[in-house]
Amino acid sequence: MMSKMWKTGTLVAIALTATATIAAQQPPPAQPPAPASAPSSSDKVVVTGCIQRGIQSPVGTTGAAGAAAAADASKFILTKASPASDATATPKTFRLDADDAQLTAHVNHKVEITGTIDAKPAAGDAAAPAKLKVASVKMVAASCE
Helix, strand or coil: CHHHHHHHHHHHHHHHHHHHHHHHHCCCCCCCCCCCCCCCHHHEEEEEEEEEECCCCCCCCCCHHHHHHHHHCCCEEEEEEEECCCCCCCCEEEEEECCHHHHHCCCCCEEEEEEEEECCCECCECCCCCEEEEEEEEEEECCCC
């Protein structure tokens, strides 16, 4: 009886050792890659300016130039924009990239916008203003002076 228990114990020990050895040889699960294009906090900008409705392209235009302009048309722009920390900086204009609901209530208001700047020009227009991807909007004044 004792030798039978000894054999069973030995077999269990061998099975556990084999299982542990196999488990130790498995590579750890791969870590998901960090997003390469995620903006860091240093890419964030805070600008103050006036939200205006952008120029809407006419309905029914055809051709490549009309299609490119319509595809990249900005519904809202930020005019008289300067860094919030430096009101004496030369004002700029930005195309705003945000949900309409986030900006509609602030048309013709002076606002402070936090976001990231996409410096790529509009398709086919190197003179177009840079695009500002809006993260948050805070009203500074009820009108643009």
